[in-house]
Amino acid sequence: MDSRNAIEISDLHYRFPDGTVALQGVTLTVREGEKVGLLGPNGAGKTTLLLHLNGLLRGPDSSVKVFGEAVSRRAIKSVRRRVGLVFQNPDDQLFCPTVYDDVAFGPQNMGLEPHEVHRRVNDALREVGMEGADKRSAFHMSAGEKKRVAIATVLAMDSVILALDEPASNLDPRGRRELIELLKTIGRTQIIATHDLDLARQLCARLVVLSGGKVAADGASETILSDHQFLHAHGLA
Amino acid sequence: MRHSFLDKYAYQDTPVHRLDGRAKVIVLGATILAAVTTPVQAWWALAGYALLIACLISLARIPLLHVVTRWLVILPFILLAALSAPFLEGGRTVWSSSMLGLNVSEHGLHVAAGAIAGSTVSVLALITLVSVTPMPSLLEALRRLRVPAVFVMLLSFAYRYLFILVDEAERLETARESRSFGGGRLTHMRALGRMIASLLVRSFGRAERVYAAMLSRGYDASRPIPEAGRRFEGHDVAFLSAGLVLVIGLRSSVIWIPAMR
Secondary structure, three states: OOOOEEEEEEEEEEEOOOOOEEEEEEEEEEEOOOEEEEEOOOOOOHHHHHHHHOOOOOOOOOOEEEOOEEOOOOOHHHHHHHEEEEOOOHHHHOOOOOHHHHHHHHHHHOOOOHHHHHHHHHHHHHHOOOOOOOOOOHHHOOHHHHHHHHHHHHHOOOOOEEEEEOOOOOOOHHHHHHHHHHHHHOOOEEEEEEOOHHHHHHHOOEEEEEEOOEEEEEEEHHHHHHOHHHHHHOOOO | OOOOOOOOOOOOOOHHHHOOHHHHHHHHHHHHHHHHHOOOOOHHHHHHHHHHHHHHHHHOOOOHHHHHHHHHHHHHHHHHHHOOHHHOOOOOEEEEEOOOOEEEEHHHHHHHHHHHHHHHHHHHHHHHHHHHOOHHHHHHHHHHOOOOHHHHHHHHHHHHHHHHHHHHHHHHHHHHHOOOOOOOHHHHHHHHHHHHHHHHHHHHHHHHHHHHHHHHOOOOOOOOOOOOOOOOOHHHHHHHHHHHHHHHHHHHHHHHOHHHO
Protein backbone atom coordinates (compact mmCIF):
# COMPACT_ATOMS: atom_id res chain seq x y z
CA MET A 1 0.00 0.00 0.00
CA ASP A 2 1.48 3.25 -1.10
CA SER A 3 -0.96 5.82 0.21
CA ARG A 4 0.00 9.31 1.27
CA ASN A 5 -0.91 11.05 4.47
CA ALA A 6 -4.05 13.04 3.73
CA ILE A 7 -4.09 14.77 7.09
CA GLU A 8 -1.45 15.13 9.74
CA ILE A 9 -2.29 16.82 13.00
CA SER A 10 0.44 17.19 15.57
CA ASP A 11 -0.09 18.41 19.10
CA LEU A 12 -3.00 20.70 18.25
CA HIS A 13 -4.28 22.96 21.00
CA TYR A 14 -7.26 25.26 20.85
CA ARG A 15 -8.89 27.54 23.36
CA PHE A 16 -12.18 29.34 22.71
CA PRO A 17 -12.15 33.13 22.91
CA ASP A 18 -13.84 32.89 26.32
CA GLY A 19 -10.94 30.78 27.63
CA THR A 20 -12.63 27.38 27.53
CA VAL A 21 -10.14 24.76 26.45
CA ALA A 22 -11.44 22.79 23.47
CA LEU A 23 -8.45 20.81 22.25
CA GLN A 24 -5.38 19.98 24.28
CA GLY A 25 -2.73 18.24 22.29
CA VAL A 26 -4.47 16.28 19.56
CA THR A 27 -2.17 14.22 17.36
CA LEU A 28 -3.69 12.29 14.48
CA THR A 29 -2.75 11.06 11.02
CA VAL A 30 -5.26 10.05 8.35
CA ARG A 31 -4.09 8.13 5.27
CA GLU A 32 -5.45 8.87 1.85
CA GLY A 33 -8.62 6.87 1.14
CA GLU A 34 -9.27 6.04 4.79
CA LYS A 35 -12.67 6.46 6.40
CA VAL A 36 -12.11 7.51 9.97
CA GLY A 37 -14.86 7.91 12.53
CA LEU A 38 -14.30 10.67 15.03
CA LEU A 39 -16.25 9.61 18.10
CA GLY A 40 -16.88 11.60 21.19
CA PRO A 41 -19.60 12.86 23.49
CA ASN A 42 -21.09 16.34 23.14
CA GLY A 43 -18.45 18.95 23.79
CA ALA A 44 -15.53 16.60 23.18
CA GLY A 45 -14.08 18.93 20.55
CA LYS A 46 -15.15 17.04 17.41
CA THR A 47 -16.54 20.09 15.58
CA THR A 48 -13.61 22.25 16.70
CA LEU A 49 -11.22 19.70 15.26
CA LEU A 50 -13.11 19.61 11.94
CA LEU A 51 -13.01 23.40 11.72
CA HIS A 52 -9.21 23.18 11.90
CA LEU A 53 -9.04 20.86 8.90
CA ASN A 54 -9.83 23.60 6.39
CA GLY A 55 -8.41 26.51 8.31
CA LEU A 56 -11.63 28.05 9.62
CA LEU A 57 -9.82 27.83 12.93
CA ARG A 58 -6.06 27.87 12.88
CA GLY A 59 -3.45 26.78 15.36
CA PRO A 60 0.26 27.46 15.00
CA ASP A 61 1.20 26.98 11.35
CA SER A 62 2.72 23.56 11.57
CA SER A 63 0.09 21.79 13.65
CA VAL A 64 -2.26 20.79 10.79
CA LYS A 65 -1.05 19.57 7.40
CA VAL A 66 -3.16 18.57 4.42
CA PHE A 67 -1.24 16.38 1.95
CA GLY A 68 1.94 17.69 3.50
CA GLU A 69 0.95 21.32 3.12
CA ALA A 70 0.63 23.33 6.33
CA VAL A 71 -2.75 24.98 6.80
CA SER A 72 -1.44 28.51 6.85
CA ARG A 73 -2.92 31.78 5.71
CA ARG A 74 -1.18 31.46 2.35
CA ALA A 75 -2.32 27.92 1.66
CA ILE A 76 -5.90 28.48 2.73
CA LYS A 77 -7.43 28.42 -0.74
CA SER A 78 -5.88 25.19 -1.91
CA VAL A 79 -6.67 23.60 1.46
CA ARG A 80 -10.33 24.57 1.27
CA ARG A 81 -10.50 23.13 -2.22
CA ARG A 82 -9.16 19.80 -0.96
CA VAL A 83 -11.09 19.54 2.27
CA GLY A 84 -14.86 19.70 1.87
CA LEU A 85 -16.57 20.45 5.16
CA VAL A 86 -20.18 19.34 5.53
CA PHE A 87 -21.79 21.13 8.43
CA GLN A 88 -24.15 19.46 10.87
CA ASN A 89 -27.13 21.62 9.95
CA PRO A 90 -27.83 21.72 6.20
CA ASP A 91 -29.65 25.01 6.69
CA ASP A 92 -26.26 26.53 7.48
CA GLN A 93 -24.65 24.95 4.44
CA LEU A 94 -27.41 25.71 1.95
CA PHE A 95 -27.75 29.47 1.96
CA CYS A 96 -28.75 30.17 -1.65
CA PRO A 97 -32.24 30.55 -3.10
CA THR A 98 -31.91 27.40 -5.24
CA VAL A 99 -30.11 24.08 -5.04
CA TYR A 100 -28.24 24.93 -8.25
CA ASP A 101 -26.85 28.16 -6.80
CA ASP A 102 -25.75 26.35 -3.66
CA VAL A 103 -23.92 23.58 -5.46
CA ALA A 104 -22.43 26.09 -7.92
CA PHE A 105 -21.20 28.38 -5.13
CA GLY A 106 -17.89 26.56 -4.55
CA PRO A 107 -16.98 26.01 -8.22
CA GLN A 108 -17.85 29.64 -9.01
CA ASN A 109 -15.58 30.85 -6.24
CA MET A 110 -12.85 28.70 -7.73
CA GLY A 111 -13.12 30.87 -10.82
CA LEU A 112 -14.27 28.10 -13.18
CA GLU A 113 -15.93 28.83 -16.51
CA PRO A 114 -19.75 28.76 -16.49
CA HIS A 115 -19.96 25.56 -18.59
CA GLU A 116 -17.54 23.79 -16.28
CA VAL A 117 -19.52 24.98 -13.24
CA HIS A 118 -22.64 23.62 -14.90
CA ARG A 119 -21.05 20.25 -15.56
CA ARG A 120 -19.81 19.95 -11.99
CA VAL A 121 -23.17 20.87 -10.50
CA ASN A 122 -24.89 18.21 -12.61
CA ASP A 123 -22.27 15.57 -11.80
CA ALA A 124 -22.39 16.30 -8.09
CA LEU A 125 -26.19 16.21 -7.96
CA ARG A 126 -26.19 12.92 -9.86
CA GLU A 127 -23.63 11.44 -7.49
CA VAL A 128 -25.86 12.12 -4.47
CA GLY A 129 -29.01 11.04 -6.29
CA MET A 130 -30.56 14.48 -6.49
CA GLU A 131 -30.46 15.07 -10.25
CA GLY A 132 -33.22 17.33 -11.47
CA ALA A 133 -33.52 19.12 -8.12
CA ASP A 134 -31.43 22.08 -9.27
CA LYS A 135 -34.32 24.57 -9.41
CA ARG A 136 -35.77 23.61 -6.03
CA SER A 137 -35.38 25.60 -2.85
CA ALA A 138 -33.74 23.97 0.16
CA PHE A 139 -36.55 25.29 2.31
CA HIS A 140 -39.01 22.88 0.73
CA MET A 141 -36.85 19.77 0.99
CA SER A 142 -36.78 16.94 3.50
CA ALA A 143 -33.88 16.63 5.95
CA GLY A 144 -32.46 13.70 3.95
CA GLU A 145 -32.62 15.61 0.67
CA LYS A 146 -30.99 18.66 2.24
CA LYS A 147 -28.18 16.49 3.56
CA ARG A 148 -27.58 15.05 0.09
CA VAL A 149 -27.43 18.48 -1.47
CA ALA A 150 -25.09 19.65 1.30
CA ILE A 151 -22.74 16.81 0.38
CA ALA A 152 -23.08 17.72 -3.31
CA THR A 153 -21.90 21.25 -2.55
CA VAL A 154 -18.48 19.91 -1.58
CA LEU A 155 -18.35 17.15 -4.21
CA ALA A 156 -18.76 19.86 -6.85
CA MET A 157 -15.50 21.37 -5.63
CA ASP A 158 -13.77 18.05 -6.29
CA SER A 159 -12.72 17.85 -2.66
CA VAL A 160 -10.59 14.80 -2.04
CA ILE A 161 -11.19 14.83 1.71
CA LEU A 162 -14.70 15.00 3.13
CA ALA A 163 -15.12 16.13 6.71
CA LEU A 164 -18.65 15.47 7.89
CA ASP A 165 -20.08 16.76 11.16
CA GLU A 166 -22.81 14.50 12.55
CA PRO A 167 -24.07 13.51 9.09
CA ALA A 168 -27.02 11.50 10.39
CA SER A 169 -28.38 13.97 12.91
CA ASN A 170 -32.06 14.79 12.44
CA LEU A 171 -32.56 12.05 9.86
CA ASP A 172 -35.29 9.44 10.19
CA PRO A 173 -34.22 5.76 10.02
CA ARG A 174 -34.70 5.54 6.28
CA GLY A 175 -32.90 8.84 5.64
CA ARG A 176 -30.09 7.64 7.86
CA ARG A 177 -29.83 4.28 6.07
CA GLU A 178 -29.76 5.98 2.67
CA LEU A 179 -27.13 8.42 3.84
CA ILE A 180 -24.92 5.57 5.04
CA GLU A 181 -25.29 3.89 1.64
CA LEU A 182 -24.39 7.16 -0.08
CA LEU A 183 -21.28 7.69 2.05
CA LYS A 184 -20.21 4.13 1.22
CA THR A 185 -20.47 4.77 -2.52
CA ILE A 186 -18.82 8.17 -2.78
CA GLY A 187 -15.41 6.98 -1.62
CA ARG A 188 -12.72 9.61 -1.03
CA THR A 189 -11.01 10.15 2.30
CA GLN A 190 -13.71 10.71 4.90
CA ILE A 191 -13.56 11.97 8.45
CA ILE A 192 -16.91 11.53 10.11
CA ALA A 193 -17.56 13.19 13.45
CA THR A 194 -20.42 11.46 15.21
CA HIS A 195 -21.71 9.86 18.37
CA ASP A 196 -23.76 7.40 16.38
CA LEU A 197 -21.85 4.19 17.12
CA ASP A 198 -23.77 2.08 14.64
CA LEU A 199 -23.11 4.52 11.81
CA ALA A 200 -19.44 4.56 12.73
CA ARG A 201 -19.35 0.75 12.74
CA GLN A 202 -20.92 0.56 9.28
CA LEU A 203 -18.74 3.19 7.64
CA CYS A 204 -15.38 3.26 9.34
CA ALA A 205 -12.73 0.61 9.82
CA ARG A 206 -10.83 2.95 12.10
CA LEU A 207 -12.12 5.05 14.97
CA VAL A 208 -10.62 7.88 16.93
CA VAL A 209 -12.24 8.66 20.25
CA LEU A 210 -12.00 12.24 21.36
CA SER A 211 -12.73 13.05 24.97
CA GLY A 212 -12.13 16.27 26.83
CA GLY A 213 -10.11 17.66 23.94
CA LYS A 214 -7.70 14.70 23.82
CA VAL A 215 -7.43 11.53 21.79
CA ALA A 216 -8.59 8.83 24.19
CA ALA A 217 -8.27 5.98 21.72
CA ASP A 218 -7.27 5.40 18.12
CA GLY A 219 -7.65 1.99 16.57
CA ALA A 220 -9.75 -0.60 14.77
CA SER A 221 -13.51 -0.11 15.05
CA GLU A 222 -14.13 -3.64 16.26
CA THR A 223 -11.66 -3.33 19.11
CA ILE A 224 -12.94 0.02 20.31
CA LEU A 225 -16.63 -0.73 19.91
CA SER A 226 -16.36 -4.01 21.79
CA ASP A 227 -14.85 -2.36 24.87
CA HIS A 228 -18.08 -1.43 26.53
CA GLN A 229 -16.45 -0.21 29.71
CA PHE A 230 -14.23 2.20 27.77
CA LEU A 231 -17.18 3.56 25.77
CA HIS A 232 -19.16 4.05 28.95
CA ALA A 233 -16.30 5.94 30.57
CA HIS A 234 -16.28 8.38 27.66
CA GLY A 235 -19.99 8.98 27.49
CA LEU A 236 -20.55 6.90 24.38
CA ALA A 237 -22.56 4.07 25.87
CA MET B 1 -43.84 23.90 8.22
CA ARG B 2 -45.32 25.55 5.14
CA HIS B 3 -45.55 29.26 4.62
CA SER B 4 -47.13 31.15 1.80
CA PHE B 5 -44.16 32.59 0.04
CA LEU B 6 -43.99 36.21 -1.01
CA ASP B 7 -43.46 34.98 -4.54
CA LYS B 8 -46.34 32.53 -4.40
CA TYR B 9 -47.54 33.39 -7.92
CA ALA B 10 -44.08 34.02 -9.33
CA TYR B 11 -43.80 30.61 -10.98
CA GLN B 12 -46.82 30.92 -13.29
CA ASP B 13 -46.35 30.88 -17.02
CA THR B 14 -47.74 34.06 -18.57
CA PRO B 15 -46.31 36.64 -20.99
CA VAL B 16 -45.42 38.85 -18.04
CA HIS B 17 -43.65 36.05 -16.19
CA ARG B 18 -41.67 35.16 -19.30
CA LEU B 19 -40.18 38.67 -19.61
CA ASP B 20 -36.52 39.14 -18.70
CA GLY B 21 -36.19 40.06 -15.03
CA ARG B 22 -34.05 43.07 -15.86
CA ALA B 23 -36.79 44.62 -18.02
CA LYS B 24 -39.30 44.23 -15.20
CA VAL B 25 -36.92 45.63 -12.60
CA ILE B 26 -36.20 48.69 -14.76
CA VAL B 27 -39.81 49.46 -15.71
CA LEU B 28 -41.23 48.95 -12.22
CA GLY B 29 -38.24 50.72 -10.67
CA ALA B 30 -38.87 53.69 -12.95
CA THR B 31 -42.54 53.60 -11.96
CA ILE B 32 -41.60 53.82 -8.30
CA LEU B 33 -39.17 56.66 -8.91
CA ALA B 34 -41.80 58.53 -10.92
CA ALA B 35 -44.57 57.87 -8.40
CA VAL B 36 -42.70 59.22 -5.40
CA THR B 37 -41.72 62.41 -7.23
CA THR B 38 -45.12 63.14 -8.77
CA PRO B 39 -47.09 65.80 -6.85
CA VAL B 40 -50.65 64.82 -6.01
CA GLN B 41 -52.08 67.60 -8.20
CA ALA B 42 -51.02 65.52 -11.19
CA TRP B 43 -53.52 62.86 -10.13
CA TRP B 44 -53.87 61.61 -13.70
CA ALA B 45 -50.20 60.62 -13.74
CA LEU B 46 -50.55 58.69 -10.47
CA ALA B 47 -53.65 57.00 -11.88
CA GLY B 48 -51.65 56.16 -15.00
CA TYR B 49 -48.93 54.38 -13.01
CA ALA B 50 -51.60 52.48 -11.12
CA LEU B 51 -53.23 51.51 -14.41
CA LEU B 52 -49.91 50.21 -15.77
CA ILE B 53 -49.49 48.06 -12.66
CA ALA B 54 -53.10 46.88 -12.89
CA CYS B 55 -52.51 45.79 -16.51
CA LEU B 56 -49.45 43.78 -15.48
CA ILE B 57 -51.35 42.17 -12.61
CA SER B 58 -54.21 41.13 -14.84
CA LEU B 59 -51.96 39.92 -17.69
CA ALA B 60 -49.96 37.91 -15.18
CA ARG B 61 -53.18 36.47 -13.75
CA ILE B 62 -52.33 37.43 -10.17
CA PRO B 63 -55.46 37.47 -7.99
CA LEU B 64 -56.24 41.05 -7.01
CA LEU B 65 -56.91 39.95 -3.44
CA HIS B 66 -53.30 38.72 -3.14
CA VAL B 67 -52.00 42.17 -4.04
CA VAL B 68 -54.53 44.07 -1.91
CA THR B 69 -53.98 42.02 1.26
CA ARG B 70 -50.23 42.55 1.01
CA TRP B 71 -50.78 46.26 0.48
CA LEU B 72 -53.00 46.38 3.58
CA VAL B 73 -50.12 45.00 5.64
CA ILE B 74 -47.98 47.97 4.61
CA LEU B 75 -50.73 50.57 4.80
CA PRO B 76 -50.43 51.37 8.54
CA PHE B 77 -46.78 52.26 8.04
CA ILE B 78 -47.64 54.55 5.14
CA LEU B 79 -50.36 56.27 7.18
CA LEU B 80 -48.03 56.67 10.13
CA ALA B 81 -45.43 58.32 7.92
CA ALA B 82 -48.01 60.68 6.42
CA LEU B 83 -49.52 61.57 9.78
CA SER B 84 -47.52 64.71 10.45
CA ALA B 85 -47.57 66.12 6.93
CA PRO B 86 -50.92 68.04 7.18
CA PHE B 87 -49.37 70.29 9.83
CA LEU B 88 -46.64 71.55 7.50
CA GLU B 89 -46.66 75.29 6.96
CA GLY B 90 -47.45 76.88 3.63
CA GLY B 91 -50.49 77.74 1.58
CA ARG B 92 -53.98 78.41 2.89
CA THR B 93 -54.85 77.29 6.39
CA VAL B 94 -57.74 74.84 6.19
CA TRP B 95 -58.33 74.14 9.84
CA SER B 96 -56.76 75.37 13.02
CA SER B 97 -57.08 74.86 16.70
CA SER B 98 -55.63 77.43 19.01
CA MET B 99 -56.14 75.13 21.94
CA LEU B 100 -53.89 72.42 20.46
CA GLY B 101 -51.74 74.98 18.71
CA LEU B 102 -52.07 73.11 15.41
CA ASN B 103 -52.71 74.41 11.92
CA VAL B 104 -53.66 72.21 8.99
CA SER B 105 -52.50 73.78 5.76
CA GLU B 106 -53.62 73.12 2.21
CA HIS B 107 -50.03 72.51 1.20
CA GLY B 108 -49.67 70.04 4.06
CA LEU B 109 -52.76 68.12 2.97
CA HIS B 110 -51.38 67.90 -0.54
CA VAL B 111 -48.10 66.54 0.75
CA ALA B 112 -49.91 63.95 2.89
CA ALA B 113 -52.15 62.85 0.01
CA GLY B 114 -49.15 62.73 -2.31
CA ALA B 115 -47.17 60.63 0.17
CA ILE B 116 -50.01 58.17 0.58
CA ALA B 117 -50.68 57.91 -3.16
CA GLY B 118 -47.00 57.75 -4.10
CA SER B 119 -46.11 55.07 -1.58
CA THR B 120 -49.20 53.09 -2.43
CA VAL B 121 -48.17 52.98 -6.08
CA SER B 122 -44.61 52.06 -5.05
CA VAL B 123 -45.75 49.24 -2.81
CA LEU B 124 -48.10 47.92 -5.49
CA ALA B 125 -45.22 48.02 -7.98
CA LEU B 126 -42.97 46.04 -5.63
CA ILE B 127 -45.65 43.47 -4.84
CA THR B 128 -46.22 43.07 -8.57
CA LEU B 129 -42.51 42.72 -9.26
CA VAL B 130 -42.04 39.86 -6.77
CA SER B 131 -45.28 38.23 -7.92
CA VAL B 132 -44.24 38.05 -11.57
CA THR B 133 -40.54 37.25 -11.08
CA PRO B 134 -39.23 34.22 -9.18
CA MET B 135 -36.77 35.32 -6.50
CA PRO B 136 -33.76 33.62 -8.11
CA SER B 137 -34.44 35.42 -11.43
CA LEU B 138 -34.98 38.68 -9.60
CA LEU B 139 -31.64 38.33 -7.81
CA GLU B 140 -29.92 37.45 -11.07
CA ALA B 141 -31.52 40.48 -12.72
CA LEU B 142 -30.23 42.75 -9.95
CA ARG B 143 -26.76 41.24 -10.21
CA ARG B 144 -26.69 41.76 -13.96
CA LEU B 145 -27.91 45.33 -13.54
CA ARG B 146 -24.72 45.89 -11.54
CA VAL B 147 -26.35 46.25 -8.16
CA PRO B 148 -23.48 45.80 -5.65
CA ALA B 149 -23.04 42.10 -4.87
CA VAL B 150 -23.32 42.68 -1.13
CA PHE B 151 -26.86 44.05 -1.48
CA VAL B 152 -27.93 41.20 -3.71
CA MET B 153 -26.49 38.72 -1.26
CA LEU B 154 -28.26 40.38 1.67
CA LEU B 155 -31.55 40.15 -0.19
CA SER B 156 -30.85 36.55 -1.06
CA PHE B 157 -30.15 35.67 2.57
CA ALA B 158 -33.25 37.51 3.73
CA TYR B 159 -35.30 35.40 1.33
CA ARG B 160 -33.56 32.15 2.30
CA TYR B 161 -33.70 32.59 6.07
CA LEU B 162 -36.90 34.57 6.65
CA PHE B 163 -39.04 31.47 6.86
CA ILE B 164 -36.51 29.53 8.88
CA LEU B 165 -36.62 32.42 11.33
CA VAL B 166 -40.42 32.35 11.35
CA ASP B 167 -40.31 28.61 12.05
CA GLU B 168 -37.91 29.21 14.90
CA ALA B 169 -40.11 31.95 16.34
CA GLU B 170 -43.10 29.62 16.14
CA ARG B 171 -41.23 26.90 17.98
CA LEU B 172 -40.23 29.34 20.72
CA GLU B 173 -43.83 30.52 20.94
CA THR B 174 -45.06 26.94 21.27
CA ALA B 175 -42.50 26.26 23.98
CA ARG B 176 -43.58 29.37 25.86
CA GLU B 177 -47.26 28.59 25.43
CA SER B 178 -46.84 25.09 26.79
CA ARG B 179 -45.26 26.35 29.98
CA SER B 180 -47.21 29.51 30.69
CA PHE B 181 -50.13 29.33 33.07
CA GLY B 182 -52.14 32.49 33.32
CA GLY B 183 -50.09 35.49 34.29
CA GLY B 184 -50.86 39.06 33.43
CA ARG B 185 -49.97 41.18 30.46
CA LEU B 186 -46.66 42.18 32.03
CA THR B 187 -45.55 38.56 32.42
CA HIS B 188 -46.49 37.98 28.83
CA MET B 189 -44.51 40.99 27.64
CA ARG B 190 -41.49 39.85 29.62
CA ALA B 191 -41.65 36.43 28.04
CA LEU B 192 -41.98 38.04 24.63
CA GLY B 193 -38.90 40.15 25.25
CA ARG B 194 -36.91 37.10 26.20
CA MET B 195 -38.15 35.30 23.11
CA ILE B 196 -37.00 38.09 20.86
CA ALA B 197 -33.61 38.15 22.57
CA SER B 198 -33.29 34.42 22.17
CA LEU B 199 -34.20 34.68 18.49
CA LEU B 200 -31.53 37.34 18.03
CA VAL B 201 -28.86 35.23 19.70
CA ARG B 202 -29.80 32.19 17.63
CA SER B 203 -29.72 34.22 14.43
CA PHE B 204 -26.33 35.56 15.36
CA GLY B 205 -25.03 32.04 15.84
CA ARG B 206 -26.54 30.99 12.54
CA ALA B 207 -24.95 33.93 10.74
CA GLU B 208 -21.55 32.82 11.99
CA ARG B 209 -22.09 29.25 10.86
CA VAL B 210 -23.37 30.31 7.44
CA TYR B 211 -20.35 32.54 6.98
CA ALA B 212 -18.08 29.65 7.96
CA ALA B 213 -19.84 27.53 5.33
CA MET B 214 -19.28 30.26 2.75
CA LEU B 215 -15.58 30.52 3.58
CA SER B 216 -15.27 26.75 3.40
CA ARG B 217 -16.39 26.90 -0.21
CA GLY B 218 -13.84 29.53 -1.12
CA TYR B 219 -15.96 32.66 -0.69
CA ASP B 220 -14.04 35.81 -1.43
CA ALA B 221 -16.09 39.00 -1.37
CA SER B 222 -13.77 40.79 -3.75
CA ARG B 223 -14.07 38.30 -6.59
CA PRO B 224 -16.85 38.89 -9.11
CA ILE B 225 -18.63 35.78 -10.33
CA PRO B 226 -18.72 35.29 -14.11
CA GLU B 227 -22.20 34.63 -15.34
CA ALA B 228 -23.80 33.31 -18.45
CA GLY B 229 -27.33 34.57 -18.66
CA ARG B 230 -30.07 34.93 -21.22
CA ARG B 231 -30.06 37.82 -23.62
CA PHE B 232 -32.75 40.43 -24.17
CA GLU B 233 -35.28 39.27 -26.74
CA GLY B 234 -37.73 41.19 -28.89
CA HIS B 235 -40.58 41.14 -26.41
CA ASP B 236 -38.27 42.24 -23.58
CA VAL B 237 -37.13 45.24 -25.58
CA ALA B 238 -40.72 46.05 -26.56
CA PHE B 239 -41.93 45.89 -22.95
CA LEU B 240 -38.96 47.89 -21.69
CA SER B 241 -39.34 50.71 -24.21
CA ALA B 242 -43.15 50.89 -24.02
CA GLY B 243 -43.05 50.87 -20.22
CA LEU B 244 -40.36 53.54 -20.01
CA VAL B 245 -42.07 55.80 -22.58
CA LEU B 246 -45.34 55.56 -20.66
CA VAL B 247 -43.80 56.24 -17.26
CA ILE B 248 -41.58 59.09 -18.46
CA GLY B 249 -44.50 60.58 -20.40
CA LEU B 250 -46.77 60.51 -17.39
CA ARG B 251 -44.09 61.94 -15.15
CA SER B 252 -43.45 64.79 -17.62
CA SER B 253 -47.13 65.64 -17.72
CA VAL B 254 -46.88 67.36 -14.33
CA ILE B 255 -46.16 70.58 -16.28
CA TRP B 256 -49.90 70.73 -16.90
CA ILE B 257 -50.68 71.16 -13.21
CA PRO B 258 -52.54 74.52 -13.29
CA ALA B 259 -50.62 76.17 -10.43
CA MET B 260 -47.25 75.22 -11.88
CA ARG B 261 -47.83 76.73 -15.27
